Amino acid sequence: MTDMIVADHLVKDFGQKRAVDNVSLTVKRGEVLGFLGPNGAGKSTTMKMLTGFLRPSAGRASIAGYDVATAAMSARKVLGYLPEGAPLYPDMTPWSLLHFCAEVRNLPSDLRQKRIIESIERTNLQSVVMQPIDTLSKGFKRRVGLAQALLHDPEVLILDEPTDGLDPNQKHEVRELIREIAPNKAIIISTHILEEVDAICSRAVIIADGKVIADGAPGQLAERSPLFNALSVVLPNEKVSQALSILEAQDQVQEVRSQTLADGLIKLIVVPVRGKLILSIVTNCLSEEKLDIVSIRPEATALEDLFRQLTVSSDKREAA
Amino acid sequence: MGALYTVAKREFAGYFATPIAAIFLVIFLAVSAAFTFFVGYFLERGNADLQVFFNFHPWLYLFFAPALSMRLWAEERRQGTIELFLTLPIPLWAAVLGKFLAAWLFLGLALSLTFPMWMTVNILGQPDNGVILASYLASFLMAGGYLAIGSCLSAATKNQVIAFVLTVTVAFIFTAGGAGFLTDLISEFVGKAVLDTIADISILPHFNQIVKGVIAFKDLVYFIALIAAWLLAAMAVIDYKKAG
Ligand SMILES: Nc1ncnc2c1ncn2[C@@H]1O[C@H](COP(=O)(O)OP(=O)(O)O)[C@@H](O)[C@H]1O
Ligand SMILES: [Mg+2]
Numbered sequence: 001m002t003d004m005i006v007a008d009h010l011v012k013d014f015g016q017k018r019a020v021d022n023v024s025l026t027v028k029r030g031e032v033l034g035f036l037g038p039n040g041a042g043k044s045t046t047m048k049m050l051t052g053f054l055r056p057s058a059g060r061a062s063i064a065g066y067d068v069a070t071a072a073m074s075a076r077k078v079l080g081y082l083p084e085g086a087p088l089y090p091d092m093t094p095w096s097l098l099h100f101c102a103e104v105r106n107l108p109s110d111l112r113q114k115r116i117i118e119s120i121e122r123t124n125l126q127s128v129v130m131q132p133i134d135t136l137s138k139g140f141k142r143r144v145g146l147a148q149a150l151l152h153d154p155e156v157l158i159l160d161e162p163t164d165g166l167d168p169n170q171k172h173e174v175r176e177l178i179r180e181i182a183p184n185k186a187i188i189i190s191t192h193i194l195e196e197v198d199a200i201c202s203r204a205v206i207i208a209d210g211k212v213i214a215d216g217a218p219g220q221l222a223e224r225s226p227l228f229n230a231l232s233v234v235l236p237n238e239k240v241s242q243a244l245s246i247l248e249a250q251d252q253v254q255e256v257r258s259q260t261l262a263d264g265l266i267k268l269i270v271v272p273v274r275g276k277l278i279l280s281i282v283t284n285c286l287s288e289e290k291l292d293i294v295s296i297r298p299e300a301t302a303l304e305d306l307f308r309q310l311t312v313s314s315d316k317r318e319a320a
Numbered sequence: 321m322g323a324l325y326t327v328a329k330r331e332f333a334g335y336f337a338t339p340i341a342a343i344f345l346v347i348f349l350a351v352s353a354a355f356t357f358f359v360g361y362f363l364e365r366g367n368a369d370l371q372v373f374f375n376f377h378p379w380l381y382l383f384f385a386p387a388l389s390m391r392l393w394a395e396e397r398r399q400g401t402i403e404l405f406l407t408l409p410i411p412l413w414a415a416v417l418g419k420f421l422a423a424w425l426f427l428g429l430a431l432s433l434t435f436p437m438w439m440t441v442n443i444l445g446q447p448d449n450g451v452i453l454a455s456y457l458a459s460f461l462m463a464g465g466y467l468a469i470g471s472c473l474s475a476a477t478k479n480q481v482i483a484f485v486l487t488v489t490v491a492f493i494f495t496a497g498g499a500g501f502l503t504d505l506i507s508e509f510v511g512k513a514v515l516d517t518i519a520d521i522s523i524l525p526h527f528n529q530i531v532k533g534v535i536a537f538k539d540l541v542y543f544i545a546l547i548a549a550w551l552l553a554a555m556a557v558i559d560y561k562k563a564g
Pocket of ligand 1: 040041
């Protein structure tokens with residue numbers, strides 16, 4: 001199967017600053033790649049080079065096998081792109097904008113109307129299609145940008161923060177939409193929301209300071225965090241020292257971290273020795289004492305933890 | 321071709337999405353009438369022609385054309401829509417030419433709305449309508465030249481005010497380069513060959529020829545070449561800016 005999106009050693013320098021440093025990645029049909037990184041990491045700059053909007057200082061990019069520099073028209077035809085911040089013509093209505101894009105994309109006139117209506121329905125724009133875009137809320141604007149990107153049913157989608165500015169329901173809808181169309185397309189979305197990656201991405205690439213520092217399935221990446229397979233135990237403040245001594249005595253427990261919650265409750269994060277599963281051990285040893293335990297559940301923040309570990313150092317360097 | 325038409329249509333319609341088009345047209349007509357009647361003593365001259373009216377056009381466009389062209393690209397850059405626009409499957413030449421044609425057509429519309437002037441002279445006397453037609457053609461071609469200069473300079477910045485000032489400056493140099501007072505001034509210092517070259521590349525001598533009613537091939541070619549050169553320069557600027 002061909003690689004639908006290819007970044008081949010992309011570099012971008014802005015004056016002295018190297019914004020993107022030797023980024024290579026490929027996305028195949030059916031894959032949704034989550035492009036993760038703190039603000040200023042170089043996600044948008046990479047995407048601008050992938051779409052051919054920015055010329056790389058070094059390296060190449062191609063879309064569906066078309067080099068974006070030398071076969072730009074062919075590449076753009078199969079590409080749907082939502083630029084960062086979803087810039088749109090403020091005086092146009094969603095309807096006229098979509099018409100413009102459909103005409104430019106040379107959709108046959110019998111298909112044009114159908115596609116426009118389809119993408120309006122997919123992004124739930126029905127109520128605002130005739131309203132000037134500058135009167136729309138941020139969420140609606142973002143969805144007009146999405147409708148524009150989906151209009152021609154492109155094989156490749158590059159979406160720069162598609163859920164930014166949406167409320168939780170709208171975020172959910174957009175994720176559902178991406179999940180629905182994903183099997184026949186190659187998709188890159190950038191985000192700094194980690195749950196989004198877990199929810200829709202088959203692969204995650206973490207970038208910091210312009211460099212790729214992790215690349216793999218979200219689950220695989222989570223495994224690299226010490227918090228992988230960790231448990232969180234919530235119990236009242238006064239029982240904490242007792243619980244701590246029991247937990248720390250276990251061979252398979254590497255470390256216990258504590259966080260203060262509201263209402264006199266404490267959350268203990270029980271980190272296992274690498275590769276161990278500790279649910280049964282922890283439940284057994286804790287249930288022997290009367291500890292008034294409120295809950296025991298898997299700690300789901302492993303990916304977030306890894307992200308923080310990998311990127312926090314670059315933030316500090318930036319500040320220094 | 322399809323993309324060219326689509327781009328030009330969207331841009332042209334864009335002028336009418338806000339009251340700006342109407343305001344522009346009203347001011348354009350008011351100023352051109354005011355120049356002609358009050359500054360040019362149109363009625364007192366007693367000649368049934370539009371000579372005075374057209375003689376003001378180079379100076380009229382010096383401000384009206386940059387006012388139209390300044391937003392062509394600078395606005396796209398400021399709003400960020402350029403990123404959408406330039407990643408759609410529109411060839412760069414069609415993007416540049418489409419925007420230019422929309423502005424040119426709009427200024428052509430403004431120009432055509434001065435037709436009451438033409439009616440007035442026909443009521444007052446018996447003007448040479450062939451000359452008037454040629455003058456309208458000259459005026460329209462000159463407008464195109466100014467707008468092409470403006471397209472290029474608008475592509476160079478995201479600030480419309482800067483685009484305006486740059487365009488007025490460059491257009492002034494291109495116009496005044498052939499104006500009598502300037503050529504007289506520098507003829508003291510330079511030879512005839514230099515003077516001829518300046519006249520060849522500046523707008524005014526070519527404009528004056530056609531306004532007289534002499535539609536020479538070389539003057540037409542001049543305006544087409546002027547427009548083409550500046551639009552190619554606009555493409556080069558946009559391509560250069562891709563480097564970030
Ligand atoms: N046009 C530009 N000129 C100069 N620096 C830029 C430009 N665009 C981005 N940068 C810099 O490049 C770095 C990466 O930016 P960006 O790709 O927007 O990051 P992200 O999308 O991951 O937040 C930032 O430090 C930013 O300031
Ligand atoms: Mg960004």
